[in-house]
Amino acid sequence: xxxxxxxxxxxxxxxxxxxxxxxxxxxxxxxxxxxxxxxxxxxxxxxxxxxxxxxxxxxxxxxxxxxxxxxxxxxxxxxxxxxxxxxxxxxxxxxxxxxxxxxxxxxxxxxxxxxxxxxxxxxxxxxxxxxxxxxxxxxxxxxxxxxxxxxxxxxxxxxxxxxxxxxxxxxxxxxxxxxxxxxxxxxxxxxxxxxxxxxxxxxxxxxxxxxxxxxxxxxxxxxxxxxxxxxxxxxxxxxxxxxxxxxxxxxxxxxxxxxxxxxxxxxxxxxxxxxxxxxxxxxxxx
Amino acid sequence: xxxxxxxxxxxxxxxxxxxxxxxxxxxxxxxxxxxxxxxxxxxxxxxxxxxxxxxxxxxxxxxxxxxxxxxxxxxxxxxxxxxxxxxxxxxxxxxxxxxxxxxxxxxxxxxxxxxxxxxxxxxxxxxxxxxxxxxxxxxxxxxxxxxxxxxxxxxxxxxxxxxxxxxxxxxxxxxxxxxxxxxxxxxxxxxxxxxxxxxxxxxxxxxxxxxxxxxxxxxxxxxxxxxxxxxxxxxxxxxxxxxxxxxxxxxxxxxxxxxxxxxxxxxxxxxxxxxxxxxxxxxxxxxxxxxxxxxxxxxxxxxxxxxxxxx
Numbered sequence: 001x002x003x004x005x006x007x008x009x010x011x012x013x014x015x016x017x018x019x020x021x022x023x024x025x026x027x028x029x030x031x032x033x034x035x036x037x038x039x040x041x042x043x044x045x046x047x048x049x050x051x052x053x054x055x056x057x058x059x060x061x062x063x064x065x066x067x068x069x070x071x072x073x074x075x076x077x078x079x080x081x082x083x084x085x086x087x088x089x090x091x092x093x094x095x096x097x098x099x100x101x102x103x104x105x106x107x108x109x110x111x112x113x114x115x116x117x118x119x120x121x122x123x124x125x126x127x128x129x130x131x132x133x134x135x136x137x138x139x140x141x142x143x144x145x146x147x148x149x150x151x152x153x154x155x156x157x158x159x160x161x162x163x164x165x166x167x168x169x170x171x172x173x174x175x176x177x178x179x180x181x182x183x184x185x186x187x188x189x190x191x192x193x194x195x196x197x198x199x200x201x202x203x204x205x206x207x208x209x210x211x212x213x214x215x216x217x218x219x220x221x222x223x224x225x226x227x228x229x230x231x232x233x234x235x236x237x238x239x240x241x242x243x244x245x246x247x248x249x250x251x252x253x254x255x256x257x258x259x260x261x262x263x264x265x266x267x268x269x270x271x272x273x274x275x276x277x278x279x280x281x282x283x284x285x286x
Numbered sequence: 287x288x289x290x291x292x293x294x295x296x297x298x299x300x301x302x303x304x305x306x307x308x309x310x311x312x313x314x315x316x317x318x319x320x321x322x323x324x325x326x327x328x329x330x331x332x333x334x335x336x337x338x339x340x341x342x343x344x345x346x347x348x349x350x351x352x353x354x355x356x357x358x359x360x361x362x363x364x365x366x367x368x369x370x371x372x373x374x375x376x377x378x379x380x381x382x383x384x385x386x387x388x389x390x391x392x393x394x395x396x397x398x399x400x401x402x403x404x405x406x407x408x409x410x411x412x413x414x415x416x417x418x419x420x421x422x423x424x425x426x427x428x429x430x431x432x433x434x435x436x437x438x439x440x441x442x443x444x445x446x447x448x449x450x451x452x453x454x455x456x457x458x459x460x461x462x463x464x465x466x467x468x469x470x471x472x473x474x475x476x477x478x479x480x481x482x483x484x485x486x487x488x489x490x491x492x493x494x495x496x497x498x499x500x501x502x503x504x505x506x507x508x509x510x511x512x513x514x515x516x517x518x519x520x521x522x523x524x525x526x527x528x529x530x531x532x533x534x535x536x537x538x539x540x541x542x543x544x545x546x547x548x549x550x551x552x553x554x555x556x557x558x559x560x561x562x563x564x565x566x567x568x569x570x571x572x573x574x575x576x577x578x579x580x581x582x583x584x585x586x587x588x589x590x591x592x593x594x595x596x597x
Binding site for chain 2: 034035086089090092094095098100103104105221225228258263265270274277
């Protein structure tokens with residue numbers, strides 16, 4: 001029984017991390033119609049920036065926010081300098097983000113060398129707490145809470161604010177949104193910054209659980225893709241559901257069938273593709 | 287005229303090892319030929335089919351792994367192992383094609399990427415079969431028709447023969463009525479459907495064919511290296527081959543060959559001095575996409591025709 005409870009909580013914690021990662025990816029894709037292939041690299045770079053700040057003695061939460069802000073600025077620069085030049089050429093934009101992903105990945109290897117380094121979690125969330133007759137690391141419960149708060153905040157932003165209404169309008173019909181005077185270009189930059197910030201923040205929050213290592217980007221990007229293919233592009237609800245499903249499958253797969261865990265991960269994607277190609281909650285055909 | 291230039295190019299390629307002399311450069315030329323076959327196979331999808339795949343390493347990798355595994359673990363001869371590897375990979379391409387063609391455009395790109403990562407994960411984690419990170423080694427080069435191709439030069443001629451056949455067949459395919467319908471499905475899918483073409487089937491057949499030629503490159507690859515590791519299935523590999531196609535010029539016959547030569551030579555020259563190949567790959571990718579989106583071959587052709595028609 002303890003095994004099932006522990007692994008279920010682990011699944012939720014991983015699902016939370018995946019949500020922080022893929023929510024930004026999904027928002028960017030939904031609005032800008034770009035699969036941002038540097039999203040995994042932003043996640044890794046965020047973790048490395050957080051690591052350096054932690055080594056300098058910065059508080060964990062401040063380090064996480066600072067890394068998120070740094071990646072947001074980087075994302076904004078990329079959007080303004082590279083992606084905007086290629087406006088209207090979606091495929092070129094996607095390939096440019098792939099090139100940027102390689103640049104970031106190799107630069108990280110250059111700066112932080114090749115060894116996996118675990119980030120030190122915040123002192124306030126150290127240790128384990130009793131949960132339903134078993135013990136569970138407090139930090140992982142904290143991750144579940146943070147992901148829930150971020151999900152709620154994003155939901156409020158998208159559903160209840162003026163900016164959110166603009167984003168939704170853009171996701172549904174970009175040309176019409178432009179025609180009624182929504183500042184689509186500014187919106188693009190804002191959403192790209194927001195998505196990048198979430199990736200950077202997610203990297204630091206994942207640090208104490210996953211560690212940070214070269215190749216983290218290539219490990220995370222397919223997971224974000226799978227979550228988004230599963231849940232549907234541009235849908236927050238889809239990202240929540242996809243993240244939790246993938247979190248459970250990956251965690252239990254690793255515990256029960258370690259050799260094939262990585263492959264089992266993609267099975268739900270295959271099933272959804274065959275049954276409903278636009279994803280469970282998707283409104284846009286990919 | 288077209289045949290004359292092809293034959294001249296073939297003669298030049300056949301004379302190349304004698305001009306290069308040094309074994310290192312001959313091996314480099316062999317690598318270019320293998321990469322060129324690989325890039326040509328992807329060009330069928332990306333250039334002529336308008337389907338940008340980021341998982342094409344799957345076919346090179348599976349072709350190579352299957353050849354090595356069948357030879358080392360089942361004791362098959364080179365001909366049997368190679369033929370079986372081509373068959374296995376082509377079958378897999380058929381299955382992957384059904385999944386990937388559920389979407390088009392970016393959805394297609396994301397699905398091919400994810401499907402490619404499955405195989406990478408499998409090669410990396412399924413240690414019992416693939417040897418994990420260590421890969422499979424200990425393969426010996428075969429002796430097709432009794433000719434020993436262990437040396438650098440004989441292997442180059444072997445690769446050149448395969449390359450020439452592949453190039454000719456791909457050229458025939460592209461210029462055939464089917465090739466024309468493929469390009470029609472790329473540019474005007476709705477009109478093609480209205481004309482009664484089965485666009486999905488045209489794309490799927492092309493997908494399978496691209497997988498087959500990718501597997502041919504894979505068999506050559508594993509015999510060139512006598513070794514295969516998960517790197518052959520990595521996203522970097524898929525991105526490299528896509529860069530070859532785009533840098534050289536998608537939807538041209540010679541573009542991928544030029545792109546393959548460019549990328550392979552650049553990679554080897556850079557790797558000899560610094561360890562920063564991935565960084566440079568990324569920079570080149572961004573620069574090509576931003577400033578030379580049509581690729582080198584169409585770009586040069588445009589310059590040339592402008593020069594010829596100058597006042």
